[in-house]
Amino acid sequence: MRRMRLSIAQKLIFSLSLLVILSFGALVTAHLMKLYDTNLRESELLARQQSMEYIYRFSKSMDRTAAMIDSLEAALRQMHSDNRGDRELVADMLRQSLREHPELLGVYTLWEPDAFDGNDAANRNKTAYDDGTGRFIPYAVHEDGEIRMYPLTDYEDKELGSYYQVPKRTKRFSLIEPYAYRIVDRSVLMTSLVKPILDGQGRFLGIVGADISLASVQEDIEAVRPLGGYANIITAGNKYLACGGNAELIMQPYRMWSDERALEALKGAEPRHAYTPGDDGEGNVLRMFHPIAIKDSLWHIETVIPKNNMLSDYYKSLKESIVIAVLALVFLTVMMTLLVQRIILVNIQKVVRATSEDLDGGERGRLIIETNDEFESMAKHFNDMMDQRKKAESLIEYQSTHDLLTGLPNRYAYHRLFEAKAMEETAQEDGHMALLFIDLDRFKLINDTLDYALGDQLLQEVAMRIANAVGGKGKVFRFGGDEFIALMGRIPHLHQAQLVSEDVLETIAEPIYLRERIFYMTASIGMSVHRELTPNTGDQLVKEADIAMYVAKKERNTCKLYSPSMNDVPKKELMLENSMFKALEEEQFTLFYQPKIDVATGRIYGAEALIRWRHPDFGMVSPLEFIPLAEKTGFIIPLGEWVLRKACMQISEWERMGLPLLSVSVNMSMIQFQQKQIVHTIERAIAAAGIRPEQIELEITESIFMDNPEHTLKILHELQQLGVKLSLDDFGTGYSSLSYLQNIPLHTLKLDKSFISDIVSDFKKQMIYKSVIVIAHHLNLKVVTEGVETEDEMSIIREHNCDAVQGYIYSPPVPAAKFAQIYTEHRATGS
Secondary structure, eight states: OOOOOOOHHHHHHHHHHHHHHHHHHHHHHHHHHHHHHHHHHHHHHHHHHHHHHHHHHHHHHHHHHHHHHHHHHHHHHHHHHTOOHHHHHHHHHHHHHHHOOOOOOOEEEEEOOOOSSSSSGGGGSSSTTTTOOOOBBEEEEEEEEEEEEEEOOOOOOOTTHHHHHHHHHHOOEEEEEEEEEEEEEEEEEEEEEEEEEEEEOOEEEEEEEEEEEEHHHHHHHTOOOOOGOOOEEEEETBEEEEEEEEEETTTOOOSSSSOOHHHHHHOSSSOOEEEOOTTTSSEEEEEEEEEEEEEEEEEEEEEEEEEEGGGGHHHHHHHHHHHHHHHHHHHHHHHHHHHHHTTHHHHHHHHHHHHHHHHHGGGGGGOOOOOSSSSHHHHHHHHHHHHHHHHHHHHHHHHHHTTTTTTBEEEEEEEEHHHHHHHSOOOSSSSEEEEEEETTHHHHHHHHHHHHHHHHHHHHHHHHHHHHHHGGSSSEEEEETTEEEEEEESSSSSHHHHHHHHHHHHHSSSSSSTTTTTEEEOOOEEEEEESSSTTTHHHHHHHHHHHHHHHHTTOOOEEEEEEGGGGHHHHHHHHHHHHHHHHHTTTOOEEEEEEEETTTTOOEEEEEEEEEEEEEETEEEEEHHHHHHHHHHHTTHHHHHHHHHHHHHHHHHHTTTTTOOOOEEEOHHHHHTOOOHHHHHHHHHHHHEEEEEEEEEEEEEEEGGTOOOOHHHHHHHHHHHHOOOEEEEEEEEETGGGGGTTTTSSSSEEOOGGGGTTTTTTTHHHHHHHHHHHHHHHHTOOOEHHHHHHHHHHHHHTTTTTOOEEETOOOEEEEEHHHHHHHHHHHHHHH
């Protein structure tokens, strides 16, 4: 089937016509939406006005009835106060009240035994409304146009006598839910307003009440038809007192269009309305709920109006608007077509003819038009576009082969370089070809905790340093993220590539100053060397150097040369990395505890919790292997929370075993301290275990201050206020500085075992060790020495007044049960 070909003019006319149609349609739609909303609001107001006449009449009737009951109750209470019990007078009062309220079905009172005249025995069956015990139970009822007196019945029944049982039990005014009551030989549906009669001491004397026939209420409610809808009366117990839509629903539970919360949202002390599905589930209706307050109780009159009944004027206006819109649209389309053909078509044909001729055989495809209007400007832009094409092609070529952030060649340029080398006639270069795979340490953490703009500046600075370090000895590529490649060819000796790698590490490690901050960066480098150049050499160099870099990552700030034995290392680490979450679920991780000894007393006062991994394939895995993986993948966050919870629960368990209060120290990583909820997490773990905050000691290192010291200090102060103890771990390694100690809210300083290595024979080390302890004590810090193994070392530690120690001289890290045994034995011997 051939496609229909349209000219430019036809397409333009079609487009403009479509634009006019859409614009005009939008205007008409906006008008109709406004008309729809206005009509709906007016209909709501009209429906409310039509409903209010009945609502007002019904509300006034209920108020009058409640007032009548109040009046009768007051008269009976006064009669009791005056010690009068004139039963005939009370019966006449009931008849008179019923005459004054013809809308009521009946009025009654019921006295408790001997509550008023104290002479029930003399009134046994005296009248029709005195029962066999002499209780006064008159019931004045409208019947066949007359007022007749009957005795109340079923008042002692828990269900049928709710009109008596409820106010007697609550001693409050009661609005009885609809019920059926038998008057002589007929059952009448009714509801009752009942008030208890109480003496001055609150003693229950009886009730006075009035009945309303549901039949009369139903008859009135069926006459209420606002906008063709209907009305219902809903009791406080969500039952139909009257239903204008279906009389069979009287006394039945309210039919929900949704869940009960939707109904309760509409019921309230103020009038409310909403559009909801209809009772049959089809179409929408307007539901207006108007509260009827009767003493402390609340009924609601619900008005239900089909939404379509409210939009009759709108549908009439809709038809008129559509006819007018179609006529106007046809007129505009015809006029626009004529104008386009006369004004634009001629110039479009000139443009088509001129561009076709020039593109077929004109000089460089240039378009020449001199009409002194927009078409001439279009031709000029077309010629400028052709001139820019070559520039754009050059730019695209550069962007496809270079990293836009650093300006270095990218991965694609690397592969193109080797493709070009493979096509050269000499497939082998003089000397070796070496590749350095450079990956920045901890850059992801820095990039996540700082803004990305600052991270980009760091990458630019590092890229420049790498390029300067490599210089003319090779070519530097950025492979993505924080990964760089340095390719060096024609290297006669491997030592030269190693020197370049050392230069790269040194230049990256120099401090970087950005935005008045200092950053210390390091890198891990993997090196691969090949002599022969084959089509696969480029990929092989990258693969091998990547494996070597993975091995270097364990030590950081170093370079490793690839060897085939390294191929198995990533496999094991990959298996460990992939099984960490499963290991946590299957409880493969466990905590060992190394005792901490008070030097002065020789007693165990606490322990350090150290994590271990019992891997089903690799056996006991060292933390040195899996902790770096956990930090790299972010698994350190759930793992650290597990360690904290486990340690807290273990403290609680030891206390239940009878061990005295012990403190346990837990190591915290830098990544954990970057979490916003870290304080809440620690507080929650302590509370869940039911231990004291001071029983947990968090061990931190100075590295947590490298990236965001202000945030870290804030967290530490919050932890101090919580009551948790803080310890600076591994002091004496890395960039340890005593200046940190005066700013950090610490309790304990832990000296690394390097402090006491060879301390027995090295007097200078003893003096340094002593000086650090003295300074720490002046700063009110407790000092713990780690890694103590010999008695000679302990003698020097005691001599210089160190507070506590831990090490193999007392015990290696042991399971929790073994620690409890050691503690018990240690305490028993008095050591």
